[in-house]
Amino acid sequence: MPPRSAPTARQRRLGAELRKMRERAGLNGGEAAALLDMDRTRISNTESGRFGVSAERVRTFARAYACPDREYVDALATMADERVKGWWEEYRGTLPPGWLDLAELEHHAKALRSMQVTHIPGLLQTEEYARTVFATTVPELSPVELRRRLSHRMRRRDILDREDPPHCTFLVHEAALRMQFGGRRVTQGQLEYLADASERDNVTVRVVPFSAGAFPIWGISTLYASAAVSALDTVQLDTGYGSVLLDADVHLRNHRAILDRVQELSTQPKEARDLILQIARSI
Template sequence: MAVRKPPTERQRRLGAELRKMREHVGLSLTEAAALHGTDRTTVSNIEAGRFGVSADRVRVWAANYSCPDAAYIDALSQMARERRAVSANWWESYRDRLAVAALDLAEMEHHASALRGAQITHLPGLLQHEDYVRAVFREAVPPLTPEALESRVEFRVRRRAVLDGAEAPECTFLIHEAALRMRFGEDRMIKSQLDHLLNQSDRKNVTIRVMPFAAGGFPSAGSSTLYVSGPVRQLDTVQLDVPTGSAFLSADTHLANYRSVLDRMEERCLGPDPSRDFIRDVMQDL
């Protein structure tokens, strides 16, 4: 039953959903343990993500809690199956080299049904050219060693593979003009990055929309946001960039608020075709 420690964000999320299911029907840990034929400590450890749980057990617990949402239960059961094969995922080879939050983000992107991000001063990580990635990480404080720098560059470049494949998520990237004009590296490299951005916008599953300075203020202007859609809305997650890495939010109120934030920001953005023209105009200014 034991899994590697610390649990990933998705592992914690699975446990948290089981806890919400229990609390929704008003059962204590002790009462739930008796209902499931196990002990209070096991229920607590599963809900905290410290212990694994099988897909069959997820379905049994959901039935014991009288959960009526079949799609939600199916999605949780799939998460339970995924966690048993977690060591096979490509990002696990970076576990001793990168912060856990970076691995959690790659895992969420891998399983996402859709992605919608808002970037203010940096271009979206999944759309960054290798030279741009390297220039961004050269600004890290404290400075990275050459080995650590290359590990981060390699990892971010490998994350871009999520855009490929038959089941690639639908992605919408809202990019502020500030991110297009921010100088990370020489003008020639920035031109190459913007050209890469235009090439990525040709993908059927990628939509880029630019918010020019002229659009004025907007909600959450001080931070970048990524809204990761799960197989059902209850399993959506918001990822925020913070000085120490990433913060992950999943409470219903947080999800609703950030959907509203992104909706309002998108209303102020140019359409996809005018956005491409805007990017070309920025390239000509370099």
């Protein structure tokens, strides 16, 4: 089978974890290839995500590298066993790869925690609100591009309605609630939708009020996706230049600490809902 020309973020992550496992064992690529009776090039292509790997092969690597963490190995084997392409693949080649990576990340997450400063979280946006947000894109989107982006964003919301949805905690700054994207009617509809969504069993919405003052995130939308084991967690940052995924231990620790701090500054869920509805009525 020829190597993948464009592995997904999840496929690259699996390969990167196999590389980390090898490096923790103190082995270089040549030593690992000899230990596993494999070609060194295959080791390299597997670690880059360009070659697929079976769950059985993941366990073979783990035994060869003497990895003692059974839960971690089981989680990697589960990743390797995934064969079904997600709905987001329908958009490959028509939307930026980061959009597909985000949908895939959300789909596989056990829990999600995000911080938004200027926008309502994407998973909780109404179509009218999202349309207005996309209308601010520079350069301006064509009608076809706009429809694709709207379709993708609305389909992302489906994870909230699954039989086994991830629990989602949304930390939203008060500024995002008061920004009137689309004018009074669209903003009121969005805030009412947000308040209703906050009553879902799998959704927690908390607001960081203006009175909280300074906080350790400066305008960057941040998503923390929890995996089956914490070593496989991922941070996604939504920057002006596209989506960035981080998975180094130091990044995971730092962003957990940042979100913990922001959550400490936020209101309780009931207070958040009351504030959302109060702002909706006052617009």
